[in-house]
Amino acid sequence: MKIYHLSAECYPVAKVGGLADVVGALPKYQNLAGLQAAVVMPFYDRKFTQENEFEIVFAAATLLGNRRLFFEILKEKTNKLGFELYLVKIPGLLDRENIYSYPDERDQFMAFQLAFLDWISYSQQTPDLIHCHDHHAGLVPFLLYHSKLYTRLANTPTVFTIHNGQYHGAFGWDRLSLLPEIDLTKTGLLDWAGGINPLASAVKCSWLYTTVSPTYLEELTYNSNGLEYLFYIERAKGHGIMNGIDTEVWNPQTDPMIPNKFSAKTLAKGKKANKEAICKRFELDPEKPLFTFIGRLVVEKGADLLPAAIERSLLENEGEVNFVILGTGDKENELALLQLKNKYPEHCNVFIGYDESLAHLIYAGADFLLMPSRVEPCGLNQLYALRYGTMPIVRSTGGLRDSVIDFGDEGGYGIRFIQASVQDICHSVFRAKQLYKDTAKMQQLRKQMMALDFSWTRSTQQYTELYESLKLTI
Numbered sequence: 001m002k003i004y005h006l007s008a009e010c011y012p013v014a015k016v017g018g019l020a021d022v023v024g025a026l027p028k029y030q031n032l033a034g035l036q037a038a039v040v041m042p043f044y045d046r047k048f049t050q051e052n053e054f055e056i057v058f059a060a061a062t063l064l065g066n067r068r069l070f071f072e073i074l075k076e077k078t079n080k081l082g083f084e085l086y087l088v089k090i091p092g093l094l095d096r097e098n099i100y101s102y103p104d105e106r107d108q109f110m111a112f113q114l115a116f117l118d119w120i121s122y123s124q125q126t127p128d129l130i131h132c133h134d135h136h137a138g139l140v141p142f143l144l145y146h147s148k149l150y151t152r153l154a155n156t157p158t159v160f161t162i163h164n165g166q167y168h169g170a171f172g173w174d175r176l177s178l179l180p181e182i183d184l185t186k187t188g189l190l191d192w193a194g195g196i197n198p199l200a201s202a203v204k205c206s207w208l209y210t211t212v213s214p215t216y217l218e219e220l221t222y223n224s225n226g227l228e229y230l231f232y233i234e235r236a237k238g239h240g241i242m243n244g245i246d247t248e249v250w251n252p253q254t255d256p257m258i259p260n261k262f263s264a265k266t267l268a269k270g271k272k273a274n275k276e277a278i279c280k281r282f283e284l285d286p287e288k289p290l291f292t293f294i295g296r297l298v299v300e301k302g303a304d305l306l307p308a309a310i311e312r313s314l315l316e317n318e319g320e321v322n323f324v325i326l327g328t329g330d331k332e333n334e335l336a337l338l339q340l341k342n343k344y345p346e347h348c349n350v351f352i353g354y355d356e357s358l359a360h361l362i363y364a365g366a367d368f369l370l371m372p373s374r375v376e377p378c379g380l381n382q383l384y385a386l387r388y389g390t391m392p393i394v395r396s397t398g399g400l401r402d403s404v405i406d407f408g409d410e411g412g413y414g415i416r417f418i419q420a421s422v423q424d425i426c427h428s429v430f431r432a433k434q435l436y437k438d439t440a441k442m443q444q445l446r447k448q449m450m451a452l453d454f455s456w457t458r459s460t461q462q463y464t465e466l467y468e469s470l471k472l473t474i
């Protein structure tokens with residue numbers, strides 16, 4: 001069964017966040033399970049594309065309104081990622097370094113989708129299924145079913161996965177002319193709140209949609225940045241499948257990015273050595289419990305709460321706790337955290353930027369990982385932390401709720417709180433500090449965390465069952 005995954009990100013080719021991790025892993029595990037999954041994404045001028053060899057498998061021109069865009073489909077030659085990787089290259093539009101935030105981003109993603117469709121259409125391919133991820137690929141289902149250009153492919157099933165329902169990629173109707181000829185009686189399927197909304201359109205037009213955790217599926221009906229009613233009425237088409245993690249990339253026994261490898265048996269020694277490495281680098285006392293936050297410094301992740309929560313925790317616990325923050329995002333959050341670092345250099349250090357190796361080291365060496373997210377469709381950080389014996393402290397929302405049980409509850413191994421508030425974070429930090437003093441209990445909980453199975457095997461099976469439910473022959 002041939003499946004194309006369409007995404008703006010894919011690890012290790014180009015990553016900003018968790019979308020890349022999922023699209024870099026799910027197809028690999030699907031292939032191991034006997035499917036034929038490939039990834040199609042825009043071309044970015046980055047390390048991976050510079051250092052690997054590609055062949056041009058197709059070249060043509062597509063039309064974006066009255067702009068004729070020459071495009072090439074490049075295929076990575078070795079399939080070293082465990083799947084076929086195709087890049088859509090469009091000189092001047094899809095050949096830049098960054099993934100997001102260009103002023104013509106809407107044109108970039110629209111051209112990406114049109115070039116993909118033109119490619120499979122002109123080259124007479126008939127994939128068994130097209131799996132679109134987030135709004136960057138959200139127009140594909142509509143175009144497949146309602147554009148006269150792609151009639152041959154109109155029976156192709158589409159699955160749409162929502163990694164982040166806050167971002168819709170919406171734009172005005174003035175840009176309708178950029179689409180190829182479509183059935184104008186169907187424009188309602190593009191519309192939401194008076195504009196063209198790719199996320200909404202994908203939810204309406206795909207054969208079914210999925211969210212990256214069961215709880216998030218329900219949450220979208222009351223928190224989706226204006227699409228609540230849509231998710232309410234389309235609820236029957238939705239399925240919540242918890243993400244897995246790539247246990248080959250995230251393995252404390254073999255991880256090349258951590259200086260001291262460890263297993264559940266050697267975890268006390270291994271974590272201590274990694275913690276010492278972090279504390280040396282960030283000039284912190286390794287004897288104190290080390291709390292961390294890794295991720296985008298945005299409101300969605302509760303990053304705006306961190307400066308006040310850290311300061312108050314330092315005062316309430318009389319400096320008996322330390323913090324390391326790794327992230328990049330809203331400037332005011334970055335600035336507030338840097339100010340905190342200057343004010344409490346012995347207890348708090350901050351790295352503003354994106355650093356994959358440092359993230360691995362921190363997962364391996366920290367004691368606690370803070371995730372005070374307001375919205376968390378799945379969250380991968382808590383799963384990585386668990387695998388490296390680092391206790392997640394999470395707000396009870398989305399995938400965090402589905403994957404972390406409070407240590408005070410039966411079978412629990414993490415810390416959960418209800419409100420995205422400074423008070424709840426501080427209370428959790430206090431609980432963590434108390435727990436940290438009980439070395440034997442910590443050791444037992446760490447072993448328990450490392451034994452949890454969040455591998456892709458189960459989730460891959462659930463996707464396969466969904467595909468099968470579309471009455472496909474696998």
Ligand SMILES: Nc1ncnc2c1ncn2[C@@H]1O[C@H](COP(=O)(O)OP(=O)(O)O[C@H]2O[C@H](CO)[C@@H](O)[C@H](O)[C@H]2O)[C@@H](O)[C@H]1O
Binds near residue numbers: 296326
């Ligand atoms: N500064 C930095 N340096 C190094 N590494 C960094 C980093 N900032 C982030 N990362 C890494 O990026 C990834 C973040 O993944 P998440 O799933 O937490 O968030 P994201 O919001 O991007 O993804 C969205 O999609 C995913 C996938 O479905 C959902 O899990 C999630 O809830 C949803 O918001 C992790 O691998 C993390 O280590």
